[in-house]
Amino acid sequence: LKIYVGRGGVQHQNLIEGYDKNPSNSIHEFELLGNRSNQNPFSLLVAAGTTDALVSTSSGSFLTLTTAGLASSFMLTAKDKHENLSPGGDSVSVIMILWDPARNVAVEPDLKPESAAVSDNSDGSYHVAYRITRAGAYRLSVSINGQEGMGSPFLLEVASSPADPLKSYVYGDFSSIRAGVSSSLFVQTRDGFGNAVRVDPAVAPAGSERISFEFCTSVGQQDESV
Numbered sequence: 001l002k003i004y005v006g007r008g009g010v011q012h013q014n015l016i017e018g019y020d021k022n023p024s025n026s027i028h029e030f031e032l033l034g035n036r037s038n039q040n041p042f043s044l045l046v047a048a049g050t051t052d053a054l055v056s057t058s059s060g061s062f063l064t065l066t067t068a069g070l071a072s073s074f075m076l077t078a079k080d081k082h083e084n085l086s087p088g089g090d091s092v093s094v095i096m097i098l099w100d101p102a103r104n105v106a107v108e109p110d111l112k113p114e115s116a117a118v119s120d121n122s123d124g125s126y127h128v129a130y131r132i133t134r135a136g137a138y139r140l141s142v143s144i145n146g147q148e149g150m151g152s153p154f155l156l157e158v159a160s161s162p163a164d165p166l167k168s169y170v171y172g173d174f175s176s177i178r179a180g181v182s183s184s185l186f187v188q189t190r191d192g193f194g195n196a197v198r199v200d201p202a203v204a205p206a207g208s209e210r211i212s213f214e215f216c217t218s219v220g221q222q223d224e225s226v
Contacts, residue, residue, distance in 0.1 A: 048124075049080035051090050053149025058142060063154050068135045068161045068193050076118075076126040076142065076150055085124030090144050092118045094128050096156060099139040107136070114138065135160040135195035160198045163189040187211050 060074025078086035094116035098107040116130035132138070135158050142152040172185035189197040189211075 048084035048086055049082065051078045051086045051144055052081045053142075053144045053147035055079045055081055055083060056086075056144060056150045058150040058152065062130075063140065063151075063156065065157050065159070066132065067159045068191060068195055069131065069133050070161075071129065071131050073127060073129040076128060076144075078124050078126065078144060088120045088122040088124065090120075090126075091146070092120075092126050092128075093143045094118060094130070094140070096130070096132065096138040096140045098134070099137050099155070101137050101155060106139075132158050133193040133195075134158065135191070135193075135198055160195040161191040161193065163197045164192040167192060167194055 056076065056078045058074060058076050062072035062074045066072040076092065078088075078090050078092075080086065096114040096116070098111060099105075100107050114130065114132050116128045119127040119129075121127065128142075138156040138158060140152060140154040140156040141148055142150040144150065167190040168188060169190075170185060170187050173183045174185075177183045191197060
């Protein structure tokens with residue numbers, strides 16, 4: 001008798017080999033085979049049970065943090081209720097909904113959720129890849145065979161990418177600037193995807209971008225009323 005014990009495929013299992021001294025009776029007296037020949041050759045494969053989403057796990061830093069436009073990925077490990085690895089073939093879905101953490105609701109309920117590409121490695125593991133271009137907080141949910149789990153939902157923070165001068169703009173008191181009088185000008189920085197550049201005030205209280213203004217010298221006759 002050969003018994004494979006362990007998680008996942010045969011390559012991840014241990015083989016216990018033995019024999020029944022008297023197979024004619026109803027009592028199974030199993031002894032290790034050792035150096036003896038196997039008089040009753042049978043093989044028993046203990047397969048993993050149905051995948052349990054609550055026992056299965058997920059791993060990777062991109063579960064909770066990424067940057068707009070960045071190709072991101074993480075791993076899922078499918079297990080049954082006894083923590084045996086699944087052989088693969090599960091139906092896995094990953095969706096990300098723009099989320100308001102303070103109110104615990106979707107920011108735009110009618111907005112189509114972001115999704116991810118899932119690759120089955122046929123050994124109990126799944127590779128998940130996604131790319132989001134809109135910055136903000138997202139509710140990341142993982143479901144396997146219709147059951148949410150694997151530690152989800154997660155709160156995924158999609159940070160803005162670096163500022164893009166072609167997407168950023170300046171506004172303020174351009175029409176009322178006078179010599180010797182204080183005026184205010186503002187710069188709205190945006191990244192290449194149109195996201196307002198978001199920073200943590202505790203990390204960068206003065207902002208993350210270095211902005212400079214160039215004042216040009218005027219030539220010719222000026223209208224003193226302007």
